Amino acid sequence: MTNKAAVRREDIELLAPAGDWDCMRAAVANGADAIFFGVEKFNARARANNFRMEELPEIMAFLHRYGVRGFLTFNILVFEEELFGAKELVEACIDAGVDAVIVQDLGLVKMIREISPDFPIHGSTQMTITSPEAVEFTKPFGLERVVLGRENNLKQIQKIGEQAKLPMEVFVHGALCVSYSGQCLTSEMWGGRSANRGECAQACRLPYDLMVDGVQKPMGDIAYLLSPKDLAALDLMPELIEAGVTSFKIEGRLKSPEYVANVVSKYRRAIDKYFAGDESEPTTEEVRELQQSFSRGFTHGFLEGTNNKKLVEGTFPKxxxxxxxxxxxxxxxxxxxxxxxxxxxxxxxxxxxxxPTxxxxxxxxxxxxxxxxxxxxxxxxxxxxxxxxxxxxxxxxxxxxxxxxxxxxxxxxxxxxxxTFETEKPYRTFPLAVTVEGREGAPLRTIWTDVRKGTTVVVQSEMALERAERRPLGPEVLEEQLGRLGGSLFRLDQLTVALDGEVIVPKSELNRMRRDAVEQLDLMREQPPVYVKREADVYADAPASAAPQLAGGGKLTALCRTLEQVKAAVGTDVAMIYADFEFIKQFPDAIAVCREAGKPIALVTPRIHMPGENGYHRNILKLKPDAVLVRNTGALYFYLKERMEHPGEAHPTLIGDFSLNVANHKTIELFREAGLDWVTPSYDLNIQQMVDMLRRADTSRLELVIHQHMPMFHTEHCVYCTFMSEGTDYTNCGRPCEEHRASLQDRIGMSHPVRVDEGCRNTVYNAIEQSGAEYLQTFQELGVPSYRVEFLEEDADKVREVLSLYRAAMEGRISGTEVWRKLKAINQLGVTRGQLVK
The missing domain is CATH 2.40.30.10 (Translation factors)
Known part of the structure; x- marks a missing residue:
């Protein structure tokens, strides 16, 4: 752990949520160092009251007055037609002196840097930053700090801090998402309400039946298989501080001001206790009060490592x-x-x-x-x-x-x-150092210094000092008059008196000088920081001309999850096979099949990249695939670094997958400039948003997924371990995932397959396949050259049939609507258009 002596109190920040003015006041009154809040657009809590953009100057003046930083949440994907609105909000933040914006969309990061080189940006947890390499990937864009994934444990947090050397923000209290932030598509799939757009419908809080090999497993009163308990790390604050965390984040922009007051005050006390050398545990009363404000049961989440049995209790969701x-x-x-x-x-x-149903x-x-x-x-x-x-x-x-x-x-x-916050008194006060100077015949000169902020004002009397016949000015009188600061933000902390001789000035004049000084210092506290702001053209980086139309053309690729599917796909005219297998030991067989058939093969990385997991990617490189489908920025940084460090060697083509959350042309440009050869757009885009982006983007290196089972949840929580074994993690679960197939059956009887990856993370896939066949001609006309069909559980005959349908549609032999009808006929559960038509 970090040396205690190296950690300074002023380096530690308690970061509180505010969904409205009362919550903001509650946070300030109870000791928050910083507040995060959203305005009516562009934030991940669309259901919160939120603030209005025109309130930004008032918000920041209030916060800065109390020495509190204010961070605006901009933690969603930004669609093409929203870039102008996003630019307007960024400029308003710069003008109002917002201390930082919390951003998910890397295209937005690119735009902010075009507008301002020094405006602070924080990388949101929605960026899915869980490794030192993911932090390194952000460094060229000048991020001030990163918010780590809630799945990182204490050892990983410390390792990331030591290697990446960028301030880290970590969630310590509040609701836990069962899915990795930025990687949940359930609300998008089922209701067109994207979690990447702040519209999460909380599908994880719904009841599900566990199906094992197609048979319902009796679960007693356990029905909420994906509903985690709430995070409460109050007793882990010393370990977190010593692991190098600098900002402690409380979740809850949808919560009440009482909740904010309660939680902030408890964590304020825990931080202060640490620096006072008090090693006592939180009291039973403190924990109960936290539970009273909001609790689905408390857990340390993943901070002490993975324990699936402790994460989900399963009997109630609220x-x-x-x-x-x-x-x-x-x-x-x-x-x-x-x-x-x-x-x-x-x-x-x-x-x-x-x-509870x-x-x-x-x-x-x-x-x-x-x-x-x-x-x-x-x-x-x-x-x-x-x-x-x-x-x-x-x-x-x-x-x-x-x-x-x-x-x-x-x-x-x-x-x-x-x-604590419904009071007329100031929420906190700040120390003043006052120096008083003067001599007979000259004005009294007072120098007032706001010790915390370091600002100073000088106020002189409007009359000269006179010789005192009795009761001359001295420390007692001056302290009494100048120290009358009740009702203001200040308290007299130091008084230095340097008067020449026995002099006097009326007390009314001392009072006026005090009021004048306080007023000036007040205004100085509210002054916003000044950032560089340049005029930027949102579309300066867009291609000058439209992409050539590819009607009737383009290549077809197939993503396979079984060796049987690979063997079927190599017999078709697909341009490349993607192998997305659960375990890396299965890759060599797929490579052998593709090499024998003369087909290029791409190996697929896991969705998540944790510290110490580069061995997986080194093994991929040893297998010498033609391409790698890269699913996170940590892995991308690893492959780009390998390219740079071994320039004379052959390297695989790098293709960025949907999980990189590309939703506008700027994000495409950023990843292409970083070194990606091909980019796959996000699954968050509906058809209009996709078309808007394609019209502005260089489409020559884009691949669209045209057919798939939508990967809805991607989670560190293992359903197999929790409900199909006696174990707590991969070390003692007995690996039921290697013998059985689990799925989650929802309230309408649909069974959604649950698959495991090499890191024992689970992906829950939508039961029904999604097809974009009806939009294929539109995409071809916009110059998209490559289309991917993804398989999950299909047999060889189904693989061949589906690929032949899409090839016929691409060549114009059948319409997209006919593809749709035939897919609907051959699929037991039918087929959906998914988010494309939301």
Whole structure:
């Protein structure tokens, strides 16, 4: 771990969420060093209240006044026709003095750098940065910091920091996405509400049945197979600080101001305790208060390594609050329970019968009784009591012995939390150093320094000092008058008096000078930082002329996930085979088949790149494929570095996959300039957005995926390990994935296959195939030269049939609509147009 002495308090930042003004005030009042917030467009919390762009100057003046930094979330993909609006928002951020923008889209990073060379950019967790190499890939673009993936553990975090040497931001509290951020396409697939666009529909919080080899596995009351508990790393703060984390991020722009006040105050205390040398653990009361504000159960997530059994509990998908115990007996107007946490009148309860898909009984506590006598105040844990509920709130006939009881709200706690920010007093004050100088016949000169900010103002009296007949000015009088700073942002910390002789000036003049100094220092705190801003043309980097039309032409490629599919595909006229196998040991057989058939072969990298995983990519290079389909920036950096360090050797063609999230022409340009030979657009684009991008882009090196099972979730959470083994991770799970095939059956009976990669990460694929056949002619006319068909579980006959349909469509022998009809006929579950028609 990092040397404690090397870590300075001023290097550590507590970063809080704000979905509205009350949340922002709550964060500032409870000790946040920085706030992240969004405006009405271009942020990953479209459902939050959000702020308006015109409020930016007011927001930043408020935050800077209190010495708090403000980061604007710009953490979504930006579509082609939105680039002008994005440019307008970036320029507004620069003018308002926003301290940084948090960005997902690398094309947006490129545009920001065209506008300003020094405006701070933070790489969002949506960039899927999980390795030192991924950090290195961002360095040419001048990112100030990166937000690591929530799947990185403490050892990996430290390794990334030591190797990449860029400030790291890490989530420490709040909701966990089961999918890697930036790699979830479920909402996009099912409802056209992309998580990469801030419109997540939370499909991970829905119930699923586990199907194993096509048979439903009995799971008891476990139905929420993809719904993680909430992250709570309060007790890991010392380890995180010593691992090199500089910014501790709290999730929750959709949460209440009480939640923000609660969580920020707890983590503020934990950080301050560390630097005070206090090694005590968080108290039971602190943890319960955190649970009370919001909790689906707490977990360390992946910070201490992968433990699949601890990540997902599976019996409920929403906040429960504090566990109170189980129902021992149901009486006429009450239930009997042995309390496992304190309880009082007015608290809210819910009774958990183990099936949250059905209506649950719950309401306010009317009274607490012991042996028939009313109990006043808060009853501590350990007491066996009667909890009286209102008959209009709760139908006790639907409450059963053994039901779990949860305290879902605590009005007294909420009132206390609101009092921290619903106040007329300043949320925090700053030390002033004041020097007083003067002599008889000259004005009194005062020098006021805002110690934290380092700004200084000089205020002189409007009259000369006179000789004092009695009670001359001295430290006591000056401290009393100049220290009357109540109601302001300041407190008098140091007073230096350098007066020549016994002199005097009216107290009213001292008061005026104090007010003048405070007003000036106030304004200086609100001054925005100044950044370079240049006039930039959004389309200066777009090609000057449209791409040549390729109607009737173009090449067809096939991505195969079994050796049977490879053997079938090499017998067709596809231009290249992609081998996307679960285990690297399966690659040599695919290469042998392709070499014998004279077909080029591309090997496919995993979606995620973690520290220490370059051995996988070295093995790919040893196999000497014709191309590599690269799925993340960490792996891309590795292959580009190999090219640069071995210039005389033959290197595979590098093709960037959909997971690089290319949604506009600028992102295409950035990756091509970085060294990618071919680029695959994101699956987030509908047909209009795709056409808009293709019209502005150099399409000569683009490959579109025209047919696939959409990869919806990509997750570190292993369904096989969690629910099909007794183990906790790959070291002790017994590898059920090598013997069985799992799928998740949704509420309408569709079974979505779950596949494992070399790193034991799971991908959940949509049950229904998606086809863009009807748009094939449009893409050809826009100059796209290459089209990929991706297979999942298809047999050899299906592979040949599907490829022949697309080849016929590309050559104009059948229409895209006819392809669609035939696919629909040969597929048991039909076929979908997916996100293209959203």
């Amino acid at each position: 906040s429960r609050g504090v566990y109170l115990g189980r129902v021992e007996k149901v009486l006429r107007d009450s239930i009997v329970c042995v309390l496992e946490a304190p309880l009082k009148r007015g608290d809210g309860l819910v009774f958990d019968a183990g099936d 059905k209506k649950e009984e719950g309401g306010r506590v009317y009274d607490l009784r012991r042996s028939g006598s009313k109990l006043e105040g808060e009853v501590p844990e350990g007491e066996r009591i009667e909890i009286v509920m209102g008959r209009n709130d709760v139908d006790l006939l639907r409450v059963h012995e053994g039901d779990r009881v949860w305290k879902t709200s605590d009005p007294a706690l909420d009132r206390r939390l609101r009092s």
